[in-house]
Every structure is written in structure tokens, then in C-alpha cells.
Amino acid sequence: MIFSTYWFVVFAALVTAGYWLLPAANWRLPFLAAACMVFHFHFAGPAGVLPIVVLGVVVYAIGLSRNRHACAVGIALTVVALCGYKYAVFLSHDLLGALFPVAAARSAAWLSATLPAAAPLGISFFAFEFVHYLYEVRRGAEPLQSPLRFLLFAIFFPTLVAGPIKRFRDFDPALEAGARDVGAADVIAGLQRIALGFFKKIVIADNLTAAIDHFAPQMGELALGSRWLLLAAIAARIVTDFSGYSDIAIGAARLLGIRLPENFNWPYAARNLPDFWARWHMSLSSWIRDYIYIPLGGSRVSRLRRATNVFVAFALCGLWHGPAWHFALWGIYHGAGLALQANLNLLPVVGTPLGRLFAAAPPLGWAFTQLFVWIGWLLFFFPTAQAGKMALALFGLHA
Amino acid sequence: MNASASSPKTAGAIWLLAAFAAGIIVSLTTLAVVGRQAAEKNFHPGFTRFHQKIAPDTKYYPTIHEMMAIVRERAAGGKILVVVGGNSILYGVGQPAGHVWTERLQRELGPAYAVVNLAMRGAGVTDCAAVVAEALRTEFPRQIYLANASPTQASFPDGTPSYRFVFWEAIAKGLLIDDPTRTEAIRERYRLRPDTLGGLPEQRLREALDAILSFDDFWNRFTFATCNTIWTRERPVGLDSFAPRKIYTDNEPDYLTFPILDRRPTGWRFDAELGFSRDVSLLAFTLAPSGLWVPNQPLWDALAKSIGGAIPPSLRARTLIILTRNNPYYLDRLTPAEQQRDDLAHTLSVQVWQHAGCESVDCGRGYTIDDYGDRIHLSSTGGEKLAQQIATEVRRISTKLQY
Incomplete structure (x- = not known):
């Protein structure tokens, strides 16, 4: 991975030194933007840079227009780009292939000839950041006026490859504060x-x-x-x-003096599943909450609809990690867990006593939560069939 | 935003930063000095070879200075240095410690010579040992470098991908001859086969940093003597995973103790191995209508060219390339025409190496089935025969070079 390379270490050292040595604070952001472009070009190559440049220009222009319809189109375009680059082969092979094998084969051939071998660098992150940006502008937030600030929001090198997923209304002031007040x-x-x-x-x-x-x-x-x-x-x-x-x-x-949001907060100390998701990959879980779960109706709808929303949100959360069924299942697994926990008292016979037991003995809630989360990692790490066998093996069973 | 940089705002902050930067510089300098000292002296007592637990197979990557220190200790006192490179055959797979062919070679040559086995599994003519010998060319001018190759096997100018880290480390540390032909060969290699470039730019950056900071020497010594920090499947689970590498001995199994069926397989394994034996010379010749084998000239030209780019001219006279043959258990089952082709391939390879200015010898002719542990590797008895044959060659070359 990129952070483990010597190139990154040398690059980060040089950028930090250069940033610090600049005599004027207002030179720092252009310098940083240039450094981010070098970083992106080095790791993504010319073909990998193109999608973010094209999408970035479109998103920036749409943001400036503040047009609600244009923002919706921009969001759709970003989602299409993400799906096209990251999920097209998976969707074509696994979904279309099940129904229309011949069409799927043709589609796969076309996709492999058209798309790059790997998705553009950091597309999962910058696509989510662009969607957030346009969504907030559509809701009335002030767009970023400066192309330089927007460029830094789009390709800020520390967050480009593994997050945290930034929010522009937090990041932009952090950029300015960093350039102005960076200290020992x-x-x-x-x-x-x-x-x-x-x-x-x-x-x-x-x-x-x-x-x-x-x-x-x-x-x-x-x-x-x-x-x-x-x-x-x-x-x-x-x-x-x-x-x-x-x-x-x-x-x-x-x-560089720039403070980013935290992404983890002792997730294995969580006492229940909502607590786990408040501690695990927080920038993603809050994004899913704000831009999928709440727009779907959040918790202001019927129990059934709420449970459905949770399933959809977490299935997408799972798929975000990679184009494979086991990721989607991992998300659904967590969605099911959250739905079950939210409706525990509705379970016949055992529901109410279990709820009381967990309330009375928090360590038990912690143990159940961790057991649930840890077994879920099998789905995250391994193909579904293997994960199932491994889960059974934990209890001395063999498939 | 302010027009001018106002940070660090206070003198205290400046002092804090300066102290911090000074601390980093002092720490890195100290580590670099310690790193340099770490590999100045040999820390592999009783070294026989880089056995599996101290080899890249288990994520241990010997450094050039570490290997040079082994050689220096062994060859001290004006001995004629014999550096053994090449692959698992010369490493001595199937020959347990105490019965490795290079130990026998040392006994054959006597105390006037120092034999150091730096061969590694899967290595080629230009890998680790070749780099070490070249780096020590001035310090030990009376040296012979030997490695093995199979017929028509081209040599990579900067080593095989698994071991090229040694070459580039030596380049970064300025230890190798500046040979324009080799430089051009390397450039051409990656121009023609950019897919083999892999992580080379990153590797070169790492070696450039290491040339300043010596972190590889430091870390190798630390993991060897104090605490291993890298888990591999060959290591036990639990706290013992972090035991220093020095606790492991060379436990190469003895082919002679293997069941006979392992050494002389039948069925599909035999068929597969026979196929490999046939393939050794398959592309090297075509059968003319007259019934004679005609060399596939482009292949042989490529071999000659690769030697030109791989070994600097000034080092060729002291380079001995051993062409090793396959086990007669398989060779005897080739058709007469295939046997003739295999024989020709070895003979012609020796001539190509010699024509390039190297010494070369064809080994394995007349060896018995029991001299092999498998298709290519020698048993202890085969190793003894090899040692005797090579000792003769080494003495001859020493005389020729007026050592």
C-alpha cells in the first residue's frame, strides 16, 4: 500500500519541509496543491488522473451554479462514474450474467476493453466526497469558490487513498488554519x-x-x-x-497543521452495535447515515421501512469496500444485527428478557457485540462459502 | 489568510521545533552509525550458507555489507578467495550441514583457499555472490567466482527479480564497477520488458536511503541477534515467533535418507520430470533433414549477448561457470537423439561462456543416479564428485591467473 512505500515517506518529508519553509502563509496552499498533484500523478498515472480531473471540474462548476437540478445530475454522474469504474464488471458478471449470460459475456468483453484494469486511485473516497459536496450545496451550503480550495478538497494527498472521508465545511477551515497557524x-x-x-x-x-x-x-x-x-x-x-x-x-x-476527522475510536470497546458503528470507520458510517439512511427516511418512518433502510444502507456500506457479494453480505449482516437490536423487545418470548439482561449486565452486551462483529469479519475477509465454513468451524461444526 | 507566515508564532515554539528537529537528526545519525557498525564484523558465526531461516525465503534479506563481512572473516590472512554463487544446486539442497559440497571443496583446496558459499535458491549467475565478489575485487584481488547455469540460460545484468536488491544496494553504495555495457544492458532489459520493472524504482529509492542510513544492516543484525520482528510460516506461533534468527540452525534434509521412491519417482511425477529434462535443450537446436542438430542461432546469440552485459570484462577471467546436468535417471530415458541434443547443448554452452572470456566446465557427466537427490540437485555423494572436479578447475585457474 502507498503509505508503506519509501516514495511516500520521502515525499511527505519533502512536502512538510517545503510547506514549513515557505516564507508566506498564502503560498502554502498552492504549494500543497502542487504536491497533491505530483502525488496523484505518481500513483495513479495519466489514465488514473483523468477521471478525477473530469469529474472534479464538473462537480466544481455545478457547485458554483448552486442549481439544485444540476447538483442532482452531478450526484448521479458521480455515482455512475463510481459504479462504472468500480462495479461495472461485477454487476455485469454477477447480476446480468445470472439472467442473460450471452449479453453478460458481450458486456464483459466490452468493459474489459474499455475500462482500465484497476479503478482510478481513491475513487471510493473522492466519489463519496463529491456526492457529499453536491448534496450539501443542493441543500443550501455555500460552495467552495476557490478552485484551489476545491482542488485540495478533491485530491488532498493524505486522505486520497484511505480516507478519512472529508466534509468540506470542516476541511476548508482546517486547511486555512493549518497554513496560517501550523506550529511545532x-x-x-x-x-x-x-x-x-x-x-x-x-x-x-x-x-x-x-x-x-x-x-x-x-x-x-x-x-x-x-x-x-x-x-x-x-x-x-x-x-x-x-x-x-x-x-x-x-x-x-x-x-501541515491540518486536522482531519478521526476514523476510529476503540471500536472493540463498543457495548452494542450502534455503539460499534459510532466508533468504527466513523467517516464512512456518518456518511452512510447522512447521505443514504436519512434521505431514505431514517428513523422517522415505520418500523418495517426503518429496518429496510438499515438493510439498504448497510448493504451499500458493505459494497463500498469492494465489488463482491461477500462484502454486500457483510453489510447486510450488520444491517440485520442493527435491525434486530433495535427491535429486540418485539421478539416473542426471549426479546424482553434479553433486553433486560443486556441492560443489567453491560459486559454481556459487550461480549455479544464483539462476538457478532468478529464473526462478521469472516464475511469481510473471505468468500461467502469459505466464511460460512470457518464460522461453523468456530463452533466445532463442519460444513 | 495572512499575507505573511506568522508561524511558529513564539520563540518557544521555534526552540521546541529546533530541539525536535535536532533530536530527529541526532537519532537518525546515531542509528546510521550503529547500522554501519552492525555489519562491519561478521555476525554469522560458523557460517556455512544462507540456510532457509536466514534467507529471502523467510523474508530475511542479507545485505551486501553483511555478506562482505562473512567473506572478510573467512578469507583473512591472504587466502585465495573462492566465492560460490548460483542457485539451489550449488547452495547444496539435499546436502545437510557438514556434508555440503562447498565444505568438501574447502577440504580439497586446503587452507590456502577460502571457500564461501553464498548461493541461494533460485538465484542466477549475477545474483548475490557475484555482487559480493565484485564488491571485494580490490580487497581480495586473488579471487575466483563460480556459479552454475543451465544451457542457454541468459543472465540478467542486475540479477533475477528476487535477488536484484543486492545488486542495487551495491550500486547505491558505490561498490560496483562502472561498466557502460552493463548499464546499457540494464536499460535495454527494462525497455524491452517493462513488465519486469516491478518495484525497481521503489527498490532503488530504498537502497539510496539505506546507503545513507544503513537501516538494513542495523535491522538484519537486530533480527538475527536480538528479536525477529517478521512472522513467516516457517516460524513457530506465539512468543517464539519473535525469537532471534540466530537460534535456528541449518537443518537442510539429507537426500540420501529420503525414500527411494522420492528420489526416483514413477508415474506422472516421472513423466513431468522427464519432460523438464527434455526441455533443457528443446529450444536450443532444430533437427535438420540430415539428422544433425543445428543450433538455434538467435538463442545462442542472446546468451552470448547476455553474458556481455552481465559480467564486466575485467572479471570474466576469474569467473567459472558450471554447466550442471540432469539426473541420469531421466537423461537415460530420453531418446538417443534427445540425449545427443542435451549433450550438444552443454558442450556448446561451455564454449559460449569460454568465448566470452569466462572459464566454464561441464559437470555431471558420468555421475550416477545416486549422486542426485532429484532431477537436478546433487546428493552428498554427488556433491563430493562436484567438489573434486571443481577443486581441479579452481587450482588450474589459480595457476593460470598466477595467484
Whole structure:
């Protein structure tokens, strides 16, 4: 991954030094924008830069127009771009293929000839940021007037590849504050955060990844305790890997005096599922809440409709992580868990006592939540069939 | 936004930042100094070879200075240096510690010579050992470098992708000859095959940083002597995962103890191995209507060209390339025409290497089935024969070069 490269380390060091040494604060943002373009061009290449340039220009222009219809078109365009680059092959193969195999084969051939081999760098992040931007402008927010500020919002290098997903009304003032007030404390805090991120990523997550890759295929042959240990390793791996990346991103921005939103807040301390989602990948979960769940009606609708909204929101949340069914199922799994928790008292016989039990014994709620989340990681990490077998193996069962 | 930079705002902040920057500089300098010292002396006591637990197979990447330190210790006292490179055949797969062919070679040559086995699995003629020998060309002018190759096997000028990190590390540290032909060959390699470029730019950046900070030397010594920080599947689970690498001994199995069926397979395994034996020379010749094998000239020209770009001219006279043959268990089952073709391929390869200015010898002719552990690797008995044959060659070259 990009943050683990020597190129990134050297680049971040040079950009930080250059940013600090600039004699005037109002030179810093143009300098930073140029650096972001170098970063993006280096890792994405010319073909990868084009989509964000085209989409960025369109979104910026639409934002300036403040036209509600144009904003809606811009949002649709961004979603189409995201789906086209990231999900077209998956949708064509897995959905169209099930119904119309011949058409799917033709479509797959056309897509593979048309689309780049990999989706443009950071498209999952900048597409969500563009949708947020246009949605807020459509609701009456003041758009970013300065193309420079918009450019930095679109391709700010620390957040481009792994988030956090930014909100422009927080980010823009943070940019200005950074350029104006960056201080020694920022550099110290930034470096500490980066060191923590690298420790999590390289020392913990990468070692766990190697061990998981080795032991997961033979999970059924392990002793029962070792299977649960493997699950714990998977849970530890994903949180250290992802939060490590977020730490590096947040730390790299802090070197420039720019404060980014937090992405993780001790998710494995969560006492229930809503609490987990308030602590896990917070910039994504809040985005899903604000731009999918609430527009669908949120919690102001009937129980059935609310449950449906949760399912839709979390299925999309799952798919955001990658074009594969197991990601969608992981999202639905969490959606089901949240719906169940919200309606626990409606469950016949056991519902009310269980609700009372969890209220009376918070550690029990914590244990159930973590069990649910950890087993869910199997769906996140592995193809559905393998995840199912591994989940059964945890309880001494074999498929 | 303010027109001028007003930060850091206070003198205190400036001092804090200056102290912090100074701390970073002092820390990095200290680490760089410690790193340089880490590999100045050999930290592999009783080194025989880079066995699996201290090799790239298990994510341990020996540095050029680490390998040079091993050589320096072994060849101290004006000995004639014999650096062994090449792949698993010369590494001695199937030959347990104490019975490795290079140990026998050392005994054959006697105390006037120092044999150091730096061969690695899957390595080529220009990999690790070649780089070490070249880096030590001035310090140990009386040296012979030997490696193995199969017929028509071209050499990458900067090493095989798995091991080119050593070449580029040596380049970054200014240890190699500035050979324009090699430079051009490298450029051409990546121009013609950009797909092989892989992470080379990132690798070169890493080596450039390492040349200043010596973090690889520091970290290798730390993981070898104090605490291993990288888990691999060959290591135990639990706290022992972090035990230093020095606790592991060379536990290469002995082919002679393997069941006979493992060494002489039948069925599909035999068919597959026989196919590989046939393929050694398959593309090297075409059968003329007269019944004679005619060299496939472009392939042989490519071999000659690759040697020109891979080994600097001044080093060729002390370079001995061993053409190793496949196990007669398979060769004897090739058709007479295929056997003739295989024989010709070895003979012609030796001539091409010699024509380029290197020494070359065809090994394996007359070896028995028991001299092999599998299709290509030698057993301990085969290793003894190889050691005897190579000792003769080494002495001859030493005399020729007036060592």
C-alpha cells in the first residue's frame, strides 16, 4: 500500500519541509496543491488522473451554479462514474450474467476493453466526497469558490487513498488554519501519530496478515482454541491495518497543521452495535447515515421501512469496500444485527428478557457485540462459502 | 489568510521545533552509525550458507555489507578467495550441514583457499555472490567466482527479480564497477520488458536511503541477534515467533535418507520430470533433414549477448561457470537423439561462456543416479564428485591467473 512505500515517506518529508519553509502563509496552499498533484500523478498515472480531473471540474462548476437540478445530475454522474469504474464488471458478471449470460459475456468483453484494469486511485473516497459536496450545496451550503480550495478538497494527498472521508465545511477551515497557524506541536503530534500508524500497520497488521494467510485455509484442522485465536487475529488485523492507515493519514495532515476527522475510536470497546458503528470507520458510517439512511427516511418512518433502510444502507456500506457479494453480505449482516437490536423487545418470548439482561449486565452486551462483529469479519475477509465454513468451524461444526 | 507566515508564532515554539528537529537528526545519525557498525564484523558465526531461516525465503534479506563481512572473516590472512554463487544446486539442497559440497571443496583446496558459499535458491549467475565478489575485487584481488547455469540460460545484468536488491544496494553504495555495457544492458532489459520493472524504482529509492542510513544492516543484525520482528510460516506461533534468527540452525534434509521412491519417482511425477529434462535443450537446436542438430542461432546469440552485459570484462577471467546436468535417471530415458541434443547443448554452452572470456566446465557427466537427490540437485555423494572436479578447475585457474 502507498503509505508503506519509501516514495511516500520521502515525499511527505519533502512536502512538510517545503510547506514549513515557505516564507508566506498564502503560498502554502498552492504549494500543497502542487504536491497533491505530483502525488496523484505518481500513483495513479495519466489514465488514473483523468477521471478525477473530469469529474472534479464538473462537480466544481455545478457547485458554483448552486442549481439544485444540476447538483442532482452531478450526484448521479458521480455515482455512475463510481459504479462504472468500480462495479461495472461485477454487476455485469454477477447480476446480468445470472439472467442473460450471452449479453453478460458481450458486456464483459466490452468493459474489459474499455475500462482500465484497476479503478482510478481513491475513487471510493473522492466519489463519496463529491456526492457529499453536491448534496450539501443542493441543500443550501455555500460552495467552495476557490478552485484551489476545491482542488485540495478533491485530491488532498493524505486522505486520497484511505480516507478519512472529508466534509468540506470542516476541511476548508482546517486547511486555512493549518497554513496560517501550523506550529511545532503539530509536527510533534503528527510524527507521533505517523509512528503509531506505521507500528500498527507494519509490525502488527502485516505480521498478522502473513499468519492469517497461512492458517486460514487450514482452519478446520486447528484445535478449537486455535480457531478462536485465528478469529481474534483477523479482528486485530483489520483494526490495526485500517486504523494504522488512518493514523498515518491524520498524522501526515497534522504535520501541515491540518486536522482531519478521526476514523476510529476503540471500536472493540463498543457495548452494542450502534455503539460499534459510532466508533468504527466513523467517516464512512456518518456518511452512510447522512447521505443514504436519512434521505431514505431514517428513523422517522415505520418500523418495517426503518429496518429496510438499515438493510439498504448497510448493504451499500458493505459494497463500498469492494465489488463482491461477500462484502454486500457483510453489510447486510450488520444491517440485520442493527435491525434486530433495535427491535429486540418485539421478539416473542426471549426479546424482553434479553433486553433486560443486556441492560443489567453491560459486559454481556459487550461480549455479544464483539462476538457478532468478529464473526462478521469472516464475511469481510473471505468468500461467502469459505466464511460460512470457518464460522461453523468456530463452533466445532463442519460444513 | 495572512499575507505573511506568522508561524511558529513564539520563540518557544521555534526552540521546541529546533530541539525536535535536532533530536530527529541526532537519532537518525546515531542509528546510521550503529547500522554501519552492525555489519562491519561478521555476525554469522560458523557460517556455512544462507540456510532457509536466514534467507529471502523467510523474508530475511542479507545485505551486501553483511555478506562482505562473512567473506572478510573467512578469507583473512591472504587466502585465495573462492566465492560460490548460483542457485539451489550449488547452495547444496539435499546436502545437510557438514556434508555440503562447498565444505568438501574447502577440504580439497586446503587452507590456502577460502571457500564461501553464498548461493541461494533460485538465484542466477549475477545474483548475490557475484555482487559480493565484485564488491571485494580490490580487497581480495586473488579471487575466483563460480556459479552454475543451465544451457542457454541468459543472465540478467542486475540479477533475477528476487535477488536484484543486492545488486542495487551495491550500486547505491558505490561498490560496483562502472561498466557502460552493463548499464546499457540494464536499460535495454527494462525497455524491452517493462513488465519486469516491478518495484525497481521503489527498490532503488530504498537502497539510496539505506546507503545513507544503513537501516538494513542495523535491522538484519537486530533480527538475527536480538528479536525477529517478521512472522513467516516457517516460524513457530506465539512468543517464539519473535525469537532471534540466530537460534535456528541449518537443518537442510539429507537426500540420501529420503525414500527411494522420492528420489526416483514413477508415474506422472516421472513423466513431468522427464519432460523438464527434455526441455533443457528443446529450444536450443532444430533437427535438420540430415539428422544433425543445428543450433538455434538467435538463442545462442542472446546468451552470448547476455553474458556481455552481465559480467564486466575485467572479471570474466576469474569467473567459472558450471554447466550442471540432469539426473541420469531421466537423461537415460530420453531418446538417443534427445540425449545427443542435451549433450550438444552443454558442450556448446561451455564454449559460449569460454568465448566470452569466462572459464566454464561441464559437470555431471558420468555421475550416477545416486549422486542426485532429484532431477537436478546433487546428493552428498554427488556433491563430493562436484567438489573434486571443481577443486581441479579452481587450482588450474589459480595457476593460470598466477595467484
